[in-house]
Amino acid sequence: MSDKKNKNVNSAVAEEEVQKPTRAEKKAAKKAAKERLKKVLAARKNGEKLIADNYNGTSMIQTVNLKKKFDDHEVLKGIDEHVDKGEVVVVIGPSGSGKSTFLRCLNLLEEPTDGEVIIDGELMNEPGVDINAMRQKMGMVFQQFNLFPHLTIMENVILAPVKLGKMSKEDAIQKGTELLAKVGLADRADNYPSQLSGGQKQRVAIARALEMDPEIMLFDEPTSALDPEMVGEVLDVMKELAASGMTMVVVTHEMGFAREVGTRLLFIDEGVVAESGDPKDVFAHPQNERTKQFLSKVL
């Protein structure tokens, strides 16, 4: 028995350079993971909040060394970022840079390969976490709208809160009517998505996300699939939302929106944040060479 232990210790010394986890280390890691899972599930049952070790104390969204690999292709190479309450963070970058992947990691539509996603102080990408509860605090608007075609507009908007028991149907319809009026579509509540234009569909999608009363709104290239005439009506809704104090993370190519509404700009290139800062500053005086190249093409 002691021989085996010695062998493990020796191989640990020998393999330290190679950085391969030894049998003992793997066993310890498994045990630690089990303990951690127990802790997470217990906290979840008691309704307690388990604060992440790396939490910076203030941000609504925080990523620590966020990495994402698809098969052999590393799309995100370690992103340390944070989004505070009330910020409108606009994410720009060339296609394939990982900006959409970064956004989708924030509500775990993509599972990070490494690193941490901390929402409201809690670590989100570990086993045992109530992902659904977390997603109810975050609304997402997609490039392809993703409205439910088999339901009417009003049914689309009230589906989630009613089925999740957050609101009675009457309350949900009342709130839905208000939200649809806010986005300018109160009279279309009984139509089907197939009867609406792209811009209208996207505005419904925004209303649908807002019906859940989220603390954060994520936008994944919300206007990229729209005809140019309709881009403005959607951006107007987003501007109003920002003005009302909503915390937003927007991946977009609309530089005008970034300059007018964004409180912070992130330029993501080849999986890392190449530059960040106030949009007006970054547009006027880009520091990074790649940023200069990119902006010269789009501005």
Next chain:
Amino acid sequence: MSGFSSVISLLAGQAGISAPQWLVDWWAEVCHTFYRCFIKEDRWKMLRDGVVVTIEISLIAAVLGVIIGLLIALCNLSKNKFLRGIGKVYTDIIRGTPSVTQLMIIYFVIFAQVMWPKAIIAAIAFGINSGAYVSEIIRAGILSIDKGQTEAGRSLGLSSGMTMRLVVIPQAIKNIFPALCNEFITLIKETAIVGYVGLVDIQKAGDFIKSATYEAFMPLIGTAIIYFIIIKVLTLALGLYEKSLRKSEQR
């Protein structure tokens, strides 16, 4: 009876020509055979009872098939390795053996000691068989729904079960329906093998008439026509339902 067989001569008389003898004889022969196969000794009642048996078994098997098919489809789509294993084994075995063999195994081996009505056991066998094919139809239908729909549902905070139930499956039904109708039709015709376990359905009734009268043509044509009418009526009814499902696609 003689009234029918003299139809040709009558028609010819009306037209003012004399009917050729071979035609008159042929028609008389047809009428006589028809009488022997269906009217004599109330043989048509055997066919009528056979229709009841066929429809009974098909209906029960269809419902059972959809239930099993849905469960197995969800198993095959699951992230759980064990469930996926169950699904795969089920579809492999059922699709890999003839339904006749399955019917006989279920009837003579599995249910050998169980004293349930023959028709129920047969319906269970066909339901199990149909379930494997229906599961693939349902799985294909679910996979054909755009991933964005699931993402939208999940990002609203709906669980994966709720997303499947409220968002994906209602949309998948429209895509599944035509293939499912196809499977129902196949099922009805598959039940024609229940004669192997001693049940009298349309096919077996036709067989009885064939062996009683030594006529092959008339009973078999009658059997085929009866199946055709049942399936045609079903196809029309299902077609109307499919139209109503596509209502929300109108612009």
